[in-house]
Amino acid sequence: MSHTSAATICHTNKLSGSNQENIYIQGLYRQPQEYSTVFAKKATSHNDVQVFCVFSAQGPDNIAATTLQSVIAKFHSITQAQMHSANSDFEVYAESCARELNEVVVTSATQNGATIKMSMTALVVFGDVVRIFHIGNTKAFLYRKGRLIALTEDHTIAHRYVQMGSVPKDLEINHPERNDLTQYLGKSQQDGQVTPDLKINFKLMQGDEIYLFGTGISHNLLPAEMTAIVSEDFAIEKKTLKLIELAQEKQAKYGLTIVSISFEVVSPFVGLPIAYADNNISEKSATSDTISAKGDDELMARKRKNRILRNIFIPIIILLVTFGIGRLGMMILFNIGKIDKDNQPIITGTVDESEVFFMVMYSTQDNNAVFASSALESQILYNLMRGEAVTILEFNEYFCKVALDNGIEGFVVTSYLSELDPTIDEFQPELEADPTPIPQTEATTSPPATQATTVEETLPSDTEPTEETTTASTESSESEETTSETLPSETEPTEETTTPTEATTEATTEATTEATTEATTEATTEATTVAP
Numbered sequence: 001m002s003h004t005s006a007a008t009i010c011h012t013n014k015l016s017g018s019n020q021e022n023i024y025i026q027g028l029y030r031q032p033q034e035y036s037t038v039f040a041k042k043a044t045s046h047n048d049v050q051v052f053c054v055f056s057a058q059g060p061d062n063i064a065a066t067t068l069q070s071v072i073a074k075f076h077s078i079t080q081a082q083m084h085s086a087n088s089d090f091e092v093y094a095e096s097c098a099r100e101l102n103e104v105v106v107t108s109a110t111q112n113g114a115t116i117k118m119s120m121t122a123l124v125v126f127g128d129v130v131r132i133f134h135i136g137n138t139k140a141f142l143y144r145k146g147r148l149i150a151l152t153e154d155h156t157i158a159h160r161y162v163q164m165g166s167v168p169k170d171l172e173i174n175h176p177e178r179n180d181l182t183q184y185l186g187k188s189q190q191d192g193q194v195t196p197d198l199k200i201n202f203k204l205m206q207g208d209e210i211y212l213f214g215t216g217i218s219h220n221l222l223p224a225e226m227t228a229i230v231s232e233d234f235a236i237e238k239k240t241l242k243l244i245e246l247a248q249e250k251q252a253k254y255g256l257t258i259v260s261i262s263f264e265v266v267s268p269f270v271g272l273p274i275a276y277a278d279n280n281i282s283e284k285s286a287t288s289d290t291i292s293a294k295g296d297d298e299l300m301a302r303k304r305k306n307r308i309l310r311n312i313f314i315p316i317i318i319l320l321v322t323f324g325i326g327r328l329g330m331m332i333l334f335n336i337g338k339i340d341k342d343n344q345p346i347i348t349g350t351v352d353e354s355e356v357f358f359m360v361m362y363s364t365q366d367n368n369a370v371f372a373s374s375a376l377e378s379q380i381l382y383n384l385m386r387g388e389a390v391t392i393l394e395f396n397e398y399f400c401k402v403a404l405d406n407g408i409e410g411f412v413v414t415s416y417l418s419e420l421d422p423t424i425d426e427f428q429p430e431l432e433a434d435p436t437p438i439p440q441t442e443a444t445t446s447p448p449a450t451q452a453t454t455v456e457e458t459l460p461s462d463t464e465p466t467e468e469t470t471t472a473s474t475e476s477s478e479s480e481e482t483t484s485e486t487l488p489s490e491t492e493p494t495e496e497t498t499t500p501t502e503a504t505t506e507a508t509t510e511a512t513t514e515a516t517t518e519a520t521t522e523a524t525t526e527a528t529t530v531a532p
Contacts, residue, residue: 001048001127002204003265007237009244010039010214011256013061018254019179020064021214022072024053024122025259027080029072035065042237049083050125052259054138054212058179059109059116067108067116071101071185075122083124090124091198094133097122098185098196105186118185121152121212123261127268130210132200136184139218140200141226143209148227151200151210154218155183165307173219208263209236211243216255220247236262361400361417363388370410374399381410387423 008023010030022030023039026047030039055071057064075097082093101120109116119136132140132151137159140151153159158175160182161167172178187194209230221243229242240260247256363384370382374396382404384390390412394401399411 001046001267002050002125002263003044003046004050004125005042005044005236005262005264006052006260007042007240008040008259009240009257011216011244012036012038013254015253016061019056019058019215020061020068021054021056021216021255021257022068023055023212023257023259024051024072024075026050026052027076029076032065032069048127049088051079051083051122052125052212052261053120053122054214054257054259055118055120056136056138056215056255056257057116057118058181058184060112060114063108063112063114064116067105067118070104070108071118074101074104088126090126090131090133093124094122094196094198097133098135098194102185102187102194106188109186116186117181119155119181119215120185123210123212125204125261128204128266129268130200130202130204131198134197134200135194136181137179137215137218139213141211141213143211143227143230144205144207146231148223148230150223152197154178155197156180157182162304163307165304165311169304173222178219179215204263204266206263206266208266209239210261210263212259214255214257216252217243217247217258219255220250220252236260359392359419360389361392361402361419362421362423363390363412364416364418364422368412368416370402370404370408370412371399372410374401374411376413378411382406382408384412387421389421390417392417 006025008025010021010023012035013020025041025043026045028041028043053075055068057068057071059067078093078097078100082088082096101118105116105118117136119138121134121136121138121140122132123140124131124133134140134152135155137154137156138152139154142149142151154172157177157180158167158172159178161175161177162169162172167175183195183197185194211226211230225246226243229246230239232239232242234242237260240258243258244256363386366383366386368384368386368388369380370384372379372381384404390402390404392400393403393409395414398414400414400417401409402412402417403409
């Protein structure tokens, strides 16, 4: 068993609409007739199981105060029934308190047509082991060997911001939402289940002090200011009074409630259940779980650093995982056609399984038949020439369905098609002569007057050249008449003209050519002589 000295001070609320608070020390709590004065008590205990608690209610003053009385009376009955037997189970006790006390608050709020939210922090001592269950924004601190450590965290919106890293810890004390609860007694079924915090479980050391604070203390005093007072060599009741006085100096008008417990002698609980013995933390662990004399700033700094690191690395991990899932999804999407690759049919010949419909292929031979259907006995629609391109529409082992540039669609034997144009780089014989035909009547049909006309344009005189030009033209006409006379007549055919020999034709052509040449030469010579 442990020997404890406890002191409590609970001031009357002086600010209307603010938190109404009360305490519980080993069955002792503030009665309605004591509201008009300061409630200050001191108690000592040698019991194996000791229970201390602080309550804080938000709501209309009279309703909140009345509800507090009902809650504490219910809490006392649960404690008497479950916390003084050899088979005490802390988890069952805490869950019973949360459930049944929540029902009391909800019933009172419903009957009075008001909203009531209640916080509580309960400390249970089993010999040399401490267990705490906590709901809301009342607080518990451990003072050990010159160091102060926070045992609870507020269930408020402001503290949630601190946990997220969006609000620094030192600004939480003045945050406007520091009194907006996320866990509290008074939750209806629509608001969700009440979940108390049960994580505190450690072994006591002789000389330890534990403080339970109302909202007026935690909202006005910094951890360093608390440490400066509790580290002084005063009795536990004097330390409690100094903390209240410092909060009053800071104009605190509500929530001036403290329960202070000093553990003068610590010894294990003889009837401690196995469950508690297994859950006890060692003295070394309890000693190391402390912060500096400046308060819990160092501990909160470490927690803040851890939260910042989590805020940095968790999004990166989520991003990488998301990227990996997205990449895997894209790979599956683009390769979905290859998932059942082993079951796809193998096509022999020049077209294999890797080819794609609508690709262009080429005929490997001339007169490559395009059939109306995939049968050799079907109608031939077209004959492809070697190297002629077709577009593949369908294919199988024997026939490919193709489309031609002229719109014809048919079937071609698969083995007669190739991916490469067979005519590429083939040798093309060069022509040995110009294929353009030479006209046979060029000399006789070209009028020599053109040459005379051209010369006429270059003559400086308009009188003298006229005679020469006329003469040349006359001679040319005579030549043409001569030529025409030698040609066979269509109207009066004779035996000689209808069956001309090769010699006669050649002689006539030569005579005509010579006459034309002589006439042209003479005309040109005379024109040149006359020119100045």
